[in-house]
Amino acid sequence: MASKKISMAVIKRLPRYHRYLNYLLELGIKRVSSKELSSRMGITASQIRQDLNCFGGFGQQGYGYNVESLYNEIGNILGINKTFYCIIIGAGNMGQALSNYGNFIKRGFEVIGIFDVNPEVVGKKLKNLEVMNLDSLEEFILHNRVDIAMLCVPYRETATVADRVARLGVKGLWNFSPMDLKIPYDVIVENVHLSDSLMVLGYKLNDKFERE
Amino acid sequence: MASKKISMAVIKRLPRYHRYLNYLLELGIKRVSSKELSSRMGITASQIRQDLNCFGGFGQQGYGYNVESLYNEIGNILGINKTFYCIIIGAGNMGQALSNYGNFIKRGFEVIGIFDVNPEVVGKKLKNLEVMNLDSLEEFILHNRVDIAMLCVPYRETATVADRVARLGVKGLWNFSPMDLKIPYDVIVENVHLSDSLMVLGYKLNDKFERE
């Protein structure tokens, strides 16, 4: 796979294509042209064709794209056929919300462990998993394959926990803290900065009202 | 404010500047040059100066930027000095997580109501608010100023609830469902597509492993 580098702008659109194709699939639609997908998604047909052609020629001239096979192709590119083993660190509301989010498993993300420090929470069952004490984190990771750690601990703890997890060889961090992690290990971090997103919404609202 | 349009790329970086400046403030640092901020944030000094100059000349030649006043300026631009009144719809784990997230209030987002349909949840106290029945949504919005609705309901309900809320004049939606809302009202939607974010992380992990 000595492919040319694909830009993040393209990658970030893939899950969205995947969702739309899934929707078409559920509607029983068999084929779709870039033009039709374009009008549904509100992006140009040109962009759709460019994006898809980063990964291969999935379409057929004069016909368009087969919905099911394109859905599967994009799924493969995103790796949802593989399983990523995940742990959730911090079993507060956010951690619990993630543990209950059934959509993840459909997309290949399986939660195999949940950790917390709070004695009132440790031992509690969430879904089919018992919350473990954070002290046993090291042991757990040594004995189980863990690809991704989902960090849902309070702000103050995040940097420490992230470092601890990365040191043990976990390769992906999904960070819910409003901070940018800097870790001296070879780790991929994906941030979910909720307050950033909310502030952008606030900006847009202000902007709109001021202009009107 | 007949200003030239500011690109989303710039807007989206503002909360991040805001966070870093807050951090510098906490460290007791009084002034910062674009060069120093650049090395801390990992973006070019040029970009920082360009971004800030979209909104005004906040710096001083030969000196740099005063941390506190720049922090405040960006806060103003983001509107965190104003209060946005918010309701949470859906008091499941995600809704509860949001209701407990104290950071929002600091940034001007105040939750004034929480709604659910589940009789087991309605009436329950979350923080200082009692979960209301979704049936009383209309009445509540008519009698209270609601700027933003945070949608934490299951996938199937999202479109309906979004429409209902928008029809009542709520101007901002913060959407946690993995779907792109299409609403025939004049509403600003900001999406938090958690599974999209997770899939991008999955892609990056795959990509890295395949290349190595």
Next chain:
DNA sequence: TAGATTGTTAATCGATTAACAATC
């Protein structure tokens, strides 16, 4: 004043859109 650093213009780079030959 000399040094530092901004604000801003110009140059570059990358991403999006348009166009069209290839082909189903």
Next chain:
DNA sequence: TAGATTGTTAATCGATTAACAATC
């Protein structure tokens, strides 16, 4: 075959970076 639609190249647009005169 004629019509449709892709894959792909070329043109455009926008965002980032570089450069430097202005000025504190």
